[in-house]
Amino acid sequence: MLCRTRTQHALSIAAGVSLAAGLLAGCSTQARKKTLSVLFDGVTDTPRPPTQRVRRDLLKEIESLKQQAAQAKEEAAQAKIAAAAKSASPQADEKPRPLEAAKTWEEAAKLLPSTEDMPDWSKALREGLIAPKPGVEPQAPRQPVMSLDVEMVPEADATYKVVFSHDAHTPWLSCGNCHPGVFEMKRSANAITMDKINAGQQCGVCHGKVAFSADACTRCHRGLAEGQ
Numbered sequence: 001m002l003c004r005t006r007t008q009h010a011l012s013i014a015a016g017v018s019l020a021a022g023l024l025a026g027c028s029t030q031a032r033k034k035t036l037s038v039l040f041d042g043v044t045d046t047p048r049p050p051t052q053r054v055r056r057d058l059l060k061e062i063e064s065l066k067q068q069a070a071q072a073k074e075e076a077a078q079a080k081i082a083a084a085a086k087s088a089s090p091q092a093d094e095k096p097r098p099l100e101a102a103k104t105w106e107e108a109a110k111l112l113p114s115t116e117d118m119p120d121w122s123k124a125l126r127e128g129l130i131a132p133k134p135g136v137e138p139q140a141p142r143q144p145v146m147s148l149d150v151e152m153v154p155e156a157d158a159t160y161k162v163v164f165s166h167d168a169h170t171p172w173l174s175c176g177n178c179h180p181g182v183f184e185m186k187r188s189a190n191a192i193t194m195d196k197i198n199a200g201q202q203c204g205v206c207h208g209k210v211a212f213s214a215d216a217c218t219r220c221h222r223g224l225a226e227g228q
Ligand code: HEC
Pocket: 152, 153, 154, 155, 156, 157, 160, 162, 192, 193, 194, 195, 197, 203, 207, 213, 214, 215, 216, 217, 218, 219, 220, 221
């Protein structure tokens, strides 16, 4: 609030000054005197035009007001960013989660749910056991989660159907992590195969490296789990 009033104030001063400067530059001596008598007490109907000194002081004043206005504008922009970051990460004020108190990986692993003998980070996120920050920068903006499922059915065997969930990926990753570098943003536009995944391409860019491994068949091929 303080910043906004200051900005408005500084901006209106700046607007007033540049108007005055415009008038001074463009008008007749008579009109100039009039303007100056409004701006300065000392200038009255004396026949002398404004001295060099008055002009120079006025220009200096204009310059300093312009700077003030620019600074206030910058401060207001910064305040806006800080406010947005605060509202975007409300968990910043919450008390730490039990998992965050773990001192070693062994301690942490015991507190995590697991699927196919691997930590199930997606489940941990859904259950609120973890709450990853949106970035290392304190003001990193939280990105919106996108709900879009893409069904992928291998021609050879439909039991290996995969439903790729954007809902499960966008809490961790921004669109640019996958599009267009890893996947074209179009259904069925990427011929995905296990060979490529196992070679560290496509889903394998992350799965087997920073996300659960490509050996956990049933996590992607849900049909296999249901058939068991
Ligand atoms: C990270 C997810 C993921 C994991 C884990 C995974 N797959 Fe796949 N798999 C896929 C995707 C995606 C496709 C391609 C689906 C399509 O569009 O046809 C696929 C396709 C297949 C196919 C069809 C033929 C081919 O090679 O493309 C078979 C068979 C298959 N997977 C078996 C397995 C087996 C067995 C495992 C475990 C050892 C496994 N998958 C683990 C994602 C995964």
